[in-house]
Amino acid sequence: MKRKEPINNWKLWILLIILYILCVPWYLPKGSYNPIIWGVPYWALIIMGISLLVSITLTYIVEFHWHIADDEHEESDD
Amino acid sequence: MDLAFSGVSGITIMVSYGLLMLAIGIWTFLKNKGIHLSNREFYLGGGKIGTVVLFFTFFATQYSGNTIVGYAPTAYRMGFMWLQSITFFILIVIGYLLFAPRLYILSKRFEFITPSDFIEKRFNNKGVTLLASLLMLYGLCNFLLEQIVAIGQGVSGLTGGTVPYQAAVIFFVTIMIIYGWLGGMRSVAYTDTMQGIALLFGVIILLIGSIIYFGSVGEATSYAAQFSPEKLGVPDIDGIIGWFSMLILVTIGAAIYPHAIQRIYASESELTLKKSLT
Numbered sequence: 053m054k055r056k057e058p059i060n061n062w063k064l065w066i067l068l069i070i071l072y073i074l075c076v077p078w079y080l081p082k083g084s085y086n087p088i089i090w091g092v093p094y095w096a097l098i099i100m101g102i103s104l105l106v107s108i109t110l111t112y113i114v115e116f117h118w119h120i121a122d123d124e125h126e127e128s129d130d
Numbered sequence: 131m132d133l134a135f136s137g138v139s140g141i142t143i144m145v146s147y148g149l150l151m152l153a154i155g156i157w158t159f160l161k162n163k164g165i166h167l168s169n170r171e172f173y174l175g176g177g178k179i180g181t182v183v184l185f186f187t188f189f190a191t192q193y194s195g196n197t198i199v200g201y202a203p204t205a206y207r208m209g210f211m212w213l214q215s216i217t218f219f220i221l222i223v224i225g226y227l228l229f230a231p232r233l234y235i236l237s238k239r240f241e242f243i244t245p246s247d248f249i250e251k252r253f254n255n256k257g258v259t260l261l262a263s264l265l266m267l268y269g270l271c272n273f274l275l276e277q278i279v280a281i282g283q284g285v286s287g288l289t290g291g292t293v294p295y296q297a298a299v300i301f302f303v304t305i306m307i308i309y310g311w312l313g314g315m316r317s318v319a320y321t322d323t324m325q326g327i328a329l330l331f332g333v334i335i336l337l338i339g340s341i342i343y344f345g346s347v348g349e350a351t352s353y354a355a356q357f358s359p360e361k362l363g364v365p366d367i368d369g370i371i372g373w374f375s376m377l378i379l380v381t382i383g384a385a386i387y388p389h390a391i392q393r394i395y396a397s398e399s400e401l402t403l404k405k406s407l408t
Contacts (some may be wrong), residue, residue: 057231057232058208058231059228059229059232066195068224072221072224072377075217075221075377076214076370076377077364077365077370078370080364081364082363082364082365082366082367083360083363083364083366084363084364085210085355085359085362085363085364087352088348088355088362090347091348091349091350091351091352092210092345092347092349092351093210093344093362095210095364096213097212099213099217100213100216101343102217103213103217104214105219106220107220110223110224110227111408112319112408113227114227114404115408116182116408118227118231118404119273119400120231120232120234120235120400121234121235121400122241
């Protein structure tokens with residue numbers, strides 16, 4: 053498998069920075085909390101949704117964009 | 131005070147919990163004879179910690195006594211703004227992505243045991259290594275103190291004062307020193323697993339109990355809307371700045387806990403490390 057290291061993939065970091073910025077509700081009207089859905093203000097549900105999105109993205113990155121060890125072992129075998 | 135865990139039942143539960151952790155330490159010591167023969171065996175569990183144990187030991191590393199004792203009151207004071215705690219715990223993985231993949235490889239290649247080993251290898255300077263070690267120790271002293279306070283407050287609070295603060299601290303710290311000395315990283319990781327499972331079940335039961343005894347989230351929100359609506363609304367500019375600061379602080383800070391770095395070193399393989407982080 054091709055060697056992959058997350059820190060070298062700038063596209064992933066742009067995606068993470070966008071999600072990072074959206075994690076904080078600066079873009080929603082100050083002091084607003086209606087509608088309340090399932091006992092939770094609307095904006096809190098938005099933040100939880102984005103947090104879930106961050107979680108899914110990180111799982112994807114760890115799973116498919118982090119692969120170094122095998123190549124290292126091959127190097128040491130040589 | 132008449133609480134469910136005051137009196138004999140509280141003492142029995144706490145002593146049983148402590149003895150169970152001690153038993154795990156003794157069992158680990160007996161199962162791994164060479165544990166005291168090398169630093170790598172003692173401090174990193176031989177670098178062979180598997181996925182499930184590594185997951186729970188990371189879990190228990192990030193979710194400390196502060197999470198248990200401090201987060202609920204913070205949520206009470208801040209309201210829904212404390213949702214940031216959910217986000218920043220997820221974002222810690224971003225902190226790991228910055229350095230963990232390469233550090234894991236380097237730790238295996240150069241047989242690092244402590245975070246200072248990496249600093250020494252990278253900078254090849256005793257002064258820098260000493261300074262970094264002192265800074266890490268300073269941070270850890272605060273972290274340790276926080277755990278001791280959490281033990282004392284947690285146990286004396288849960289038992290309604292039946293078990294005094296000082297007694298709880300001395301009892302549990304003694305247990306921790308014994309099992310830590312006996313089994314090193316292995317027994318710490320195994321007790322973390324036991325405590326991580328207890329934490330997961332405990333929080334779920336606490337949530338169900340809270341809903342039964344105090345009402346649903348909806349009722350709490352209606353109450354807050356009536357008496358302190360500021361805890362429901364989108365925060366003002368100061369709150370937003372504080373929120374961003376907290377996310378950045380925890381993303382970077384929690385990922386480089388010295389004891390978290392040792393868990394990267396202790397991982398059995400890259401795959402194990404990846405699975406335990408997701």
